Amino acid sequence: MPTLATALLQGLKDHGARELFGIPGDFVLPFFKIIEESGILPVFTLSHEPAVGFAADAAVRYRSGLGVAVVTYGAGAFNVVNAVAGAYAERSPVVVVAGAPGARERASGLLLHHQARSVDTQFAVFREITCDQAVLDDPATAPQEIARVLRSARERSLPVYIELPRDMVDAEVAPVPVLPPRNAEADALAECAEEIVAMLGRAASPVVVVDVEVRRYGTEPAVATLARRLGIPVVTTFMGRGLLQQAPDVLRGTYLGSAGDPAVTRLVEDADALLLLGVILCDTNFALSEKRFDWRHTVLAIDRSVRVGHHVYPDLPIEELIAALLARTEGDAAPKPRALPPFEAYPRGLAAEDRALTPTDIATALNDLFDRHGAMPMASDIGDCLFTAMEIDNTALAAPGYYAGMGFGVPAGIGVAAATGQRPLILVGDGAFQMTGWELGNCRRYGLDPIVVVFNNASWEMLRVFQPESKFNDLSDWNFAGAAPALGGHGERVTTPKELVAALEAAVARRGVFSLVEVMLPRGVTSRTLGRFVSGLKSARDRQ
Structure with a gap:
């Protein structure tokens, strides 16, 4: 009979998981040992749990199946809550597998490290942001519990939560079945x-x-x-x-x-x-x-x-x-003739000039790049980088457009690369890069070489457009391009269209390391799409 750990891993694979993202910790160390030794699913470890959740989310957005985030009890699991909340809002089937104390630890009478209000607070929190949950504390029922929860994730395209006490990892269990789908009447x-x-x-x-x-x-x-x-x-x-x-x-x-x-x-x-x-x-x-x-x-x-x-x-x-x-x-007569508008025309033909850059220049340069080399799968953070993406040819894109949680872009790009084997293009603002951009340091271990375009206006520009008088929107210049070599990549800072075109062309040719193109933008300058969005939103609010 398989152990609970191997049965869970095989069950995840049988339900459409293709890789795991995680960070080990003491309550999940026994499970990580089985992950590594069994080879059932590859695992990508990152540096901070929010990135684990974002990567798992983005990976499954690029294909039907399951994304999986593996974290430790308490300190690890609570760190991934925001990413899972975003996955719930945007209907992404992420499976959170969290380590937990064993039965003897629970009965010790002591407060346990990483514990919040009670031993079960973690379960209560995740019940609010997942559609189904299971605690695997009984070998006899664990396989059916896993199967039920994984079917819920697939059928509803929402996150689920599985809690694995560390003393249950080696318990012998039956294999995890794949339950039949619940079809429509x-x-x-x-x-x-x-x-x-x-x-x-x-x-x-x-x-x-x-x-x-x-x-x-x-x-x-x-x-x-x-x-x-x-x-x-x-x-x-x-x-x-x-x-x-x-x-x-x-x-x-x-x-x-x-x-x-x-x-x-x-x-x-x-x-x-x-x-x-x-x-x-x-x-x-x-x-x-x-x-x-x-x-x-x-x-x-x-x-x-x-x-x-x-x-x-x-x-x-x-x-x-x-x-x-x-x-x-099927077999219907020819469709009714109908005059339709042409497909949206996106900006092209960026002149290699020596002048200040705008976000729309970035879109134009990327459209030109795609024309020369083919489209790339994209991951974007929230902010003007995402509105700029609306001016790029319709290309596969993962972005937090509804939940709008910052920090998604870079770990999402890592998730896309891991899941698809393709080289992604990542769009991220300087504010969001400060949160999770340092995850690029993990690319070297896994042979990933994304192209990262950082929109650096030393500002939370997405907030400034709504409240321009506030000084707290100003950020310092962190020189991300200068930090790239220490993270194992290549960085280049550009200030003109001429420099941008050259840097992007060089990035496409450079393989084996991530390429970071830091685009310096003036404060107060936004993409055309964000400008229209803000104007329309303000008008809508005025009408209310």
């Missing part, structure tokens, strides 16, 4: 699909809007096929940026309301039927909408529930819904 699925097809058939100008769950459940190709079959254009939300990268024939751009391309905004807001697939109804997606949804002509599919007009169909997985829609539209 056939009649409800049929009725729902037929109602949607009828709504779309009556519409003269329907639009499909896609967001994060479309990738979480691996349905991008099916959505593209459905859109082609029905002749319906597709747009992404702000959160869904990077989806349908391989389907430019149906994708028209990203909906940002009054901050985005006016043609895309009109396409969505003038639609007489909206099919919202996996869409999070959050302020960063829809705060700048100039019109409210007419729910009589809107479909929303998210979290195993589908709303069609004012009808709600519970327990209906999005992947089954899309398959049912395809089945009901």
Whole structure:
């Protein structure tokens, strides 16, 4: 019989985990020993637990499956709470495996190191930011508990929590089964699909809007096929940026309301039927909408529930819904002819000039770079770096666009590289880099060589645009490029478009170490997209 540790690792692998991210500590040391010796899943250790959570989150955003963060009890687990909260908000199935005291330690009558209010406070905290939890304190029930929790993570695309007492690691257990999926009720699925097809058939100008769950459940190709079959254009939300990268024939751009391309905004807001697939109804997606949804002509599919007009169909997985829609539209007549706006035009052709740089110059330079060398998978932090990403060609992207937690970008890029084997492009501001940028020091151990573009305006510029009078937005110049060699990479500071173009070209050619391009930006200068977003948000608040 396998031990609980090996059964858990094999169960994670069987449910779609491909790597682990973690930091060892005394309560999880026995489990880390098995991780290392068994070789069931590779492990990437980082320097601080928030980065572990961000890396696991980003890794699973690039493929359907599970991200896994392994941390110790108390001091380690509480450090990863913010990253897991972000994963919950943005519907990313991260499995937190946390070490814990054994039964004898719990019964000692002593307060235990790393303990907060009580021994079980950690479990109580994670219950608030995960969709399912298990404490593996009984060898007889542990395999079924693991299977239940992992199925919940896969089915709901949300984080889960598994607590592993350190005295249970070597307990003999049965293998972890893969439980059958909980499918939709056939009649409800049929009725729902037929109602949607009828709504779309009556519409003269329907639009499909896609967001994060479309990738979480691996349905991008099916959505593209459905859109082609029905002749319906597709747009992404702000959160869904990077989806349908391989389907430019149906994708028209990203909906940002009054901050985005006016043609895309009109396409969505003038639609007489909206099919919202996996869409999070959050302020960063829809705060700048100039019109409210007419729910009589809107479909929303998210979290195993589908709303069609004012009808709600519970327990209906999005992947089954899309398959049912395809089945009901196969062999349809040619789609209705329709004049559509061209795909968003992104800036290109940066002149190699000697002048101050702007964030939009960075987008232009990266579009030119992609034209020469091909697109790269991207990870972005929150801030103007993310709004600048909206001006770059629609490329696979992991970013905290809704939860908006700083520090995501660099560890997310490490997670993307580990999960995909590809070289990522990381966009990060100087404020966020101060938090987690030092994780780049781990790249050398794992042979990772991301290209990192740091937006350095010595400022929390995203906060300054809302409150420009406050001096606390000013930051010091930390000279990140100068620190790069000590971390095992190469750094270069640029101040003009000419220098930026040359530095990016050199970074592409340089392999084997990370390349950090520190772009010096004047305070108060933002991307065009952030400028429109702030203007629109202020106008919306004034109207309230």
